[in-house]
Amino acid sequence: MVNLGGLNPDGSAKIPLSLESDSKITFTLPTAVVAGPSYLQALNPPFIPFTSTGDSPGGAFQAM
Numbered sequence: 001m002v003n004l005g006g007l008n009p010d011g012s013a014k015i016p017l018s019l020e021s022d023s024k025i026t027f028t029l030p031t032a033v034v035a036g037p038s039y040l041q042a043l044n045p046p047f048i049p050f051t052s053t054g055d056s057p058g059g060a061f062q063a064m
Contacts, residue, residue, distance in 0.1 A: 004030045005041075017042060 005015045018026045
C-alpha cells in the first residue's frame with residue numbers, strides 16, 4: 001500500500017478536496033496513482049456517509 005496523501009510541511013493538504021455539495025467531494029488524483037483497488041481517508045471534512053459491501057478485500061473504490 002502506498003500513501004499518496006497527508007500534509008505538506010506547511011500544513012496544507014497534498015491532495016486538496018473541493019466541496020461540491022453537502023454530499024459530494026472531488027479531488028484530482030496524483031500522477032503516481034496506479035489503476036486498481038483503492039482506499040480513501042479524508043481528515044476533518046464534513047461527515048459524508050459512505051456504505052460499502054464490507055467484504056471487498058481489494059479496496060472500497062476503483063482508481064481509474
